[in-house]
Amino acid sequence: MRKQSRNGEQAVRDDRFPPMLFGVYIGVLFLMSGIHMGLLVLFDKMQYGEMVQIIVPILYWAVVAIGLTLYTRWKIRSTYEEPMHQLAEATERVANGDFSVYIPPHHRADKLDYLDVMILDFNKMVEELGSIETLKTDFVSNVSHEMKTPIAIIKNYAELLQMGNIDEEKRLEYAQSIEQAASRLSNLISNILKLNKLENQRMDLDMEVYDVCAQLCDSILQYEELWDEKEMDLEVDLEDRAYIYGDRSLLELVWNNLISNAIKFTDQGGRISICQESEEDYVRISVRDTGCGMDAESIHHIFDKFYQGDTSHAKEGNGLGLALAKRVIELMDGDIQVISRKGEGSTFTVTLPAAGKEETNEPH
Template sequence: MNARPTVKERRYSPWVFVWTFLILCVLAGGQALILAEYARIDKLPLPFILGMTGYWVIVAAVMSAVTYRQIRRRVKPMEEFAEASRQVAAGDFSVWLEPRHLEGSRQWDSIDQMYADFNTMVEELGSVEMLKDDFVSNVSHEIKTPLSIIQSYAALLERPDLSEEQRIEYAHTVVVASKRLSTLVSNVLRLSRMEAAGAHAQVDDYDLARQLADVVLGMGDLFDAKGIEFDVDIEDRVLVHADAGMMEIVWSNVLSNALKFTPSGGRVSLTQTSDERSATVTVDDTGCGMTASEAMHAFDKFYQGDTSHASEGNGLGLAMTKRAVELCGGDIAIASEPGRGTTVTVRVPVAR
């Protein structure tokens, strides 16, 4: 994160007051000379009155011009800021306020800093708005697909000439699509709760080794059914400080991805180690792998790099996994190479 530049606290230069004082002194001196001249002739004729009136008209005009110029210089930035704020409130996030001084210079003041902070805020709001639009678009698309399948096959089921075999096949397709839709809605709601402002994990000390063993036992048959060698190497006992419910989602999602992208005859290994600071879980597979670009976006919501498996998920699993790990105070990393497989590494803090 970049350090904030030094901001000049005093907005009004002392030279404004110095020059104002000097101008008034000069004007007062002019009045004194006029009075001295009339005092010399010992009378105050009409020209004196007219002269003094004209003099103070000039004084008022000069002071009004100086005051207007000074006030205008200080009000104009506020007017620009107000207009920019109105544009942002109307949904225009292309607004940009140009600071009047170079950042980091001695002239950089509070107005310049306000402009810079405003620009940063608008950029962030624009990014959030774009992400929101993308999220809504992606959710709509993901919901539309299973709904279309359900509607189409439900209409086919109404046909009286269907054989029992066809009816069972179509009903199974409807069930699969409805399960996919249910999973999508559940994941969207779960991810929304995780990303909500103020979201926090219910962290506590628990045995990670026992949790991993339970997950492995629950998924072992799936690996066997697909003909994938599943190697497991975990410690007998390791206490971590995390949310057990969230971390169970993490292991389930990571292993499900390994199962999905590893072909029959491949291998998946789960290794767990620990030190005095953290417990590390590594899931390594010999699946199709990802390119560097795909790996970089693997944790993005709705991202699906391998389109051949697009129908098997909704692109929310790893996004939810990353958020869960972060809420538990851990970190997650992914390394992959096309044709050689993927390695996912998760670290969570151990109990103190």
């Protein structure tokens, strides 16, 4: 008997003893019965004694019974016991922290039964556990590294402040350095908590229809001092209004991150372009810069937690901003893509569902 697997893509047998096996048993018993009748006729024709005619059939059926019992025992062992022992041993290894375990299924992909499916699910589970363990190790390592630097700065400058022979200018400089390091540490912890809540969907979304163009203008103005300081050209191409349905405060994090990254990674006198366009069902926002750009490896990992293409950590940051932005956009049923070439700059494009026409008529 066969039934559909859980993903509905292929049929899976729901038994490991096929009906044909019982046909084999019946056929063997019929054959043995025929041989038994033949022996009785032979003994009668050869005029053997009664004892022979009684003892020989008993021994004959004893051999048949032993043979069938041994065959049944072998079949049960190979069909059930060995796979279950193998699975039990693998489970014990996983429980002891070995995530390199792999159990091969016992049948081909077109002849899978429920035990094969259970083994495949077990292999997938172990692979996922291994990935989680790797992520956890990387997470702890990266958090430790990112926290270590500002803590060391705070400690060093606090020791310098305790010295009695420093002037007021130096004292102010040290205090500002401590404040910047504390702010960096606070932002790191805040982003970790936000990302954790978003990934575990424990943050309540405050969804509303609002004008994203107005929000983009506000975000751009926040960084006016920075792009003036670096003498950058800023090109802004926005519609008068574009309404989306999303969480205003969370999407503000996205725009602030993309704009601040564009400024941070663009050299003095560079150019930043922020464009927005609307389609029937979507609103698309692009942030383009003429900065250092990224290679293929960096693009592949740019949305990973704590990943920083600048391995020297010369640029301020903790590698959580883009991971946080991607998760926010996913929760809004949107998408974020990046196009970049080393030395030629980067373009981040965010696509979000547009609000329905009936919703945009409501005052906000």
